[in-house]
Amino acid sequence: MDVLIFMVSGTLAAATALIFAAMGELVAEKSGMLNLGIEGMMATGAAMGFVAATVSGSYTVGFMAAAVLGALLSLIFAVLTLVFRANQTASGLAIGILGLGLSSAIGKKFESMTLPGVPDLPLGFLAQIPVIGPMFFQLDVMVYLSILLIFATWYVLNRTKLGLVIRAVGENPQNAHALGLKVVWVRAGCVAFGGAMAGIGGAYMSTAYTPLWAEGMIAGRGWIVVALTVFGTWMVPRVAFGAYLFGSISLLELSIQALGVNVSSQLMSALPYLVTIVMLALISRNTLFIRLNSPASLGATFKL
Amino acid sequence: MIKRTTTLMAAALAAFSALPVAAQDKLKIGFVYPSPIADVGWSAELNAGRLAIEEAFGDKVETVFVENVAEGPDAGRIMNQMAAQGADMIMLGSFGYMNDGIALAERNPDMTFIHASGYKLAPNFGNFQSRNYESSYLVGMAAGDVTETDTVGIVAAFAIPEVIGMINGFALGLQEVNPDVTIKVVWLNSWFDPPKAQDSARALKAQQADVIYSLYQDTPSVVTVAEEEEVWVINTSSDMKEYAPNWLLASQIADWSSHFVKSVQDTMDGTFEGTAFWGGMAEGTVDVKSWSDSISPETMAKITAASDAMKAGEFHPLTGPIMNQAGEMILADGEVIADPDLAGINWLVQGVETPLPN
Numbered sequence: 001m002d003v004l005i006f007m008v009s010g011t012l013a014a015a016t017a018l019i020f021a022a023m024g025e026l027v028a029e030k031s032g033m034l035n036l037g038i039e040g041m042m043a044t045g046a047a048m049g050f051v052a053a054t055v056s057g058s059y060t061v062g063f064m065a066a067a068v069l070g071a072l073l074s075l076i077f078a079v080l081t082l083v084f085r086a087n088q089t090a091s092g093l094a095i096g097i098l099g100l101g102l103s104s105a106i107g108k109k110f111e112s113m114t115l116p117g118v119p120d121l122p123l124g125f126l127a128q129i130p131v132i133g134p135m136f137f138q139l140d141v142m143v144y145l146s147i148l149l150i151f152a153t154w155y156v157l158n159r160t161k162l163g164l165v166i167r168a169v170g171e172n173p174q175n176a177h178a179l180g181l182k183v184v185w186v187r188a189g190c191v192a193f194g195g196a197m198a199g200i201g202g203a204y205m206s207t208a209y210t211p212l213w214a215e216g217m218i219a220g221r222g223w224i225v226v227a228l229t230v231f232g233t234w235m236v237p238r239v240a241f242g243a244y245l246f247g248s249i250s251l252l253e254l255s256i257q258a259l260g261v262n263v264s265s266q267l268m269s270a271l272p273y274l275v276t277i278v279m280l281a282l283i284s285r286n287t288l289f290i291r292l293n294s295p296a297s298l299g300a301t302f303k304l
Numbered sequence: 305m306i307k308r309t310t311t312l313m314a315a316a317l318a319a320f321s322a323l324p325v326a327a328q329d330k331l332k333i334g335f336v337y338p339s340p341i342a343d344v345g346w347s348a349e350l351n352a353g354r355l356a357i358e359e360a361f362g363d364k365v366e367t368v369f370v371e372n373v374a375e376g377p378d379a380g381r382i383m384n385q386m387a388a389q390g391a392d393m394i395m396l397g398s399f400g401y402m403n404d405g406i407a408l409a410e411r412n413p414d415m416t417f418i419h420a421s422g423y424k425l426a427p428n429f430g431n432f433q434s435r436n437y438e439s440s441y442l443v444g445m446a447a448g449d450v451t452e453t454d455t456v457g458i459v460a461a462f463a464i465p466e467v468i469g470m471i472n473g474f475a476l477g478l479q480e481v482n483p484d485v486t487i488k489v490v491w492l493n494s495w496f497d498p499p500k501a502q503d504s505a506r507a508l509k510a511q512q513a514d515v516i517y518s519l520y521q522d523t524p525s526v527v528t529v530a531e532e533e534e535v536w537v538i539n540t541s542s543d544m545k546e547y548a549p550n551w552l553l554a555s556q557i558a559d560w561s562s563h564f565v566k567s568v569q570d571t572m573d574g575t576f577e578g579t580a581f582w583g584g585m586a587e588g589t590v591d592v593k594s595w596s597d598s599i600s601p602e603t604m605a606k607i608t609a610a611s612d613a614m615k616a617g618e619f620h621p622l623t624g625p626i627m628n629q630a631g632e633m634i635l636a637d638g639e640v641i642a643d644p645d646l647a648g649i650n651w652l653v654q655g656v657e658t659p660l661p662n
Contacts, residue, residue, distance in 0.1 A: 112344060250503070
């Protein structure tokens with residue numbers, strides 16, 4: 001039973017950073033902006049969040065600082081691609097590299113320092129329920145917020161005028177422009193939102209999930225986020241499912257090892273990546289469906 | 305990868321080009337560390353050795369270092385760069401730097417190399433090993449004393465001989481005090497992955513482990529989880545008492561200063577030999593710090609006795625009869641493992657539940 005509680009509550013926590021960054025990236029991609037710098041933005045957010053939380057003593061300040069810096073970094077990307085019309089792929093990679101460098105510069109003096117970690121927030125009587133309580137209702141506030149974010153992202157993209165505008169800009173920016181929509185501003189806003197969410201996701205890693213700063217601690221999670229949005233065919237529920245799947249398999253790997261099962265640990269280390277990609281590829285194998293869902297102008301430079 | 309290489313190359317370049325021209329007669333020593341230097345951890349201890357060299361030789365030496373160097377092509381480029389910039393001696397701080405290092409040593413017979421924990425040697429390429437299994441044996445005894453669930457978990461980096469030797473030493477110490485303990489291992493296949501290390505510690509706790517052995521995690525990741533989850537923790541490389549004031553059982557430490565200083569002196573004198581240095585309790589290279597008060601006085605007395613015997617060279621933890629996980633007799637009664645066998649050890653003792661990765 002302990003193992004089950006560990007798996008479920010651990011999965012929710014393990015997926016939280018991915019959910020934040022993936023929802024942000026999803027919104028950016030829906031507007032036609034392929035931001036490949038997520039890894040760097042998460043790393044910068046992790047460093048900034050940790051430093052700000054340590055210095056100010058407030059986790060709220062830490063998350064806000066991480067969001068602001070993530071957004072600023074992504075705005076550099078927006079300026080490059082929207083104002084100077086640089087190639088999105090190259091610019092995204094460059095900003096990602098910049099972010100990784102920035103993270104080590106920000107965190108240099110704080111290397112291997114630790115924080116107490118964002119405290120758990122038991123949800124009243126729900127937290128008292130045996131088994132279910134510790135699984136779902138004794139987690140930290142950011143886990144609950146990440147679940148809210150999934151629903152909010154789905155709602156905004158599919159049920160509001162703002163969502164329609166974002167999707168129109170991502171599908172056909174020329175037509176959107178002809179309709180009087182401000183393509184550049186909408187895209188810049190979506191990219192900034194994506195950067196802010198990546199920053200918060202990174203800060204979650206360094207202040208809540210693993211409350212310490214160590215250079216390189218994002219360890220490829222930003223790339224998982226990019227893969228999740230693509231393999232999840234730009235659909236909110238699938239992307240979220242992918243994040244939870246990735247989180248649970250990465251914990252399952254460790255639990256299986258601890259059980260003493262004779263499997264190759266190297267293979268197990270690769271398992272979360274393999275299973276997530278295979279699963280998402282299987283549920284998304286309808287090519288017509290992919291074409292309908294993928295933002296038609298994704299990655300293309302907007303010219304009138 | 306692109307970023308890391310370029311910044312590291314730039315760092316190595318800047319470090320050497322910053323040397324004054326007049327420093328030609330100084331001995332230039334390069335250090336390559338596998339992880340960022342922090343207050344604690346493996347790289348921090350190696351860096352303490354570098355500082356000891358500067359302290360001992362003053363302006364007769366010029367040291368530079370590059371930290372957080374991934375094993376593989378990156379490391380090869382960094383050490384070649386150091387050689388190209390005129391280094392006389394290079395310290396390689398990770399097992400995986402071995403093949404690149406040997407190749408470089410063969411091309412540069414005038415340079416000397418000291419390498420951590422490998423098994424290949426050349427006339428100008430020595431390595432240094434710590435007899436960490438000695439201190440592992442001692443902390444294993446302590447773990448056997450405090451465990452109430454009779455389950456102990458190990459978060460281990462890579463299945464290399466040094467780590468395997470430490471798990472064996474730990475398990476034998478544990479069994480000496482408490483023969484019925486279950487020993488579980490989680491292999492991370494990484495020297496540096498704090499989130500995964502923490503998850504592993506939690507996974508082990510969920511399977512009843514109440515003592516966690518953090519084997520070469522270069523950050524306080526496991527130690528902080530243990531404090532939070534209220535399970536005992538033992539860590540390696542540095543003393544991490546401040547990260548777990550209530551739940552740290554003991555810290556295994558390593559001190560490379562005397563060996564580093566001696567190697568530099570030998571290089572200066574032209575008497576450097578590419579040999580394997582083994583530093584243990586007797587040499588003062590390894591030790592245990594910050595014993596918890598919760599260890600029973602009887603066990604503590606046993607630990608002290610074993611420690612004294614090892615310092616006096618009278619006791620080797622890997623003395624037969626020892627059986628491997630398959631139940632095959634590896635060391636007969638009274639047989640002591642030979643150092644070369646220890647340097648290539650690839651079996652775990654009976655009682656460790658998790659098999660070795662291939």
